[in-house]
Amino acid sequence: MPLWTLKGHTPKALGIKVFKKNDGAPYATPDHSSKKTRKNKQPSSDKASIYQLRIQLQDVxxxxxxxxxxxxxxxxxxxxxxxxxxxxxxxSHLHEFSNGKNAYVPSWELEDDLCDPGNSIAYEGLCLHQFLKRKNDLLRYEYDYGDSWEHLVVLEDIQPHRDGVILPVCIDGARHCPPEDCGGAFAYMNMLNVLKKPKHPEYKHIKSWLGGPFDAEAFDLYEVNDLLQQPNFGLLEWED
Incomplete structure (x- = not known):
């Protein structure tokens, strides 16, 4: 029996296929059948390992x-x-990483007094392996200090460096993230409950606020990976 068994593949534009070990741990490998390569590759050193991370939104x-x-x-x-x-x-909102002792933020958040200077450190130049070193090590990631979307970032597996592997890549996931500015986890759970009840007094208001269809169960792995290959990892550059 081969050591690696096929799990699936990402879009051909990625030039990779995703495999998993017999114990279920996935990894990515070059797909030499594709002539397309990533346009904006995230550089990594020859000695960099491959980290498998699970990112989960909390309280939802x-x-x-x-x-x-x-x-x-x-x-x-x-x-x-x-x-x-x-x-x-x-x-489009502020964010921070936290290891339970300090918060790590963009330097401009410190310069503009947008975070607590007492335990906040500018994260420019800091690498993930300085915080996550062993399986099950974790960081907390908060997005939007108003809605306070808390994420747990867990190091699930460490793979050895492999030549030609294109990173980053998303290999699995579930469900759509909440709409921006919907009020946080409690408000989002309430929104989902209301959307199941067309006769609810808040139903029309929420549908109008959403401005269109919203499928909480939707998750498109191919779309995510297509975006990750674009400049700035698919994000718009916000101007001051």
Missing amino acids: EPPIWRCILVPSDIELEDLNKVIQTSMGWTN
Whole structure:
């Protein structure tokens, strides 16, 4: 029996296929049948391992989560963008990583007094492997200090470096992220409950606020990976 068994594949534009070990741990490998290569590759050193991360939004049921592969030396600045695109956020609010002791934020949040300076550190130049070193190590990631979307980022597996592997890549996930500015986890759960009841007094208001169809169960792995291959990992560049 071969060591690696086929799990599936991402869009051909990625130039990779996703495999998993017999124990279920997935990894990505070059797909030499594709002539297309990534336009904006996330650089990684020759010694960088491959980290398999599970990112799960907290306080929401059923779970909203993604499983991604990234180089162990990815900088937190880029990891933020990968999380944003993988989850479906728009990177239009403040954010921070936390290890339970300090918060790690963009330097401009510190310069503009947008966070607590007492325990906040600028994250530019800091790499993921400085925080996650062993399986099950974790970071917390908060997006939008108003709605306070808390995510748990867990290191599920560590794979050895492989030449030609294109990273980052999302290999699995479930459900659509909540709409931006909907009020946080409690408000989102209430919104889902109302949308199941067309006669609810808030139903028309919420439908109007959404501005169109919203499928909480939708998750398109191919679309996420297509975006991750684009400049800035598929995110718009916000101007000051």
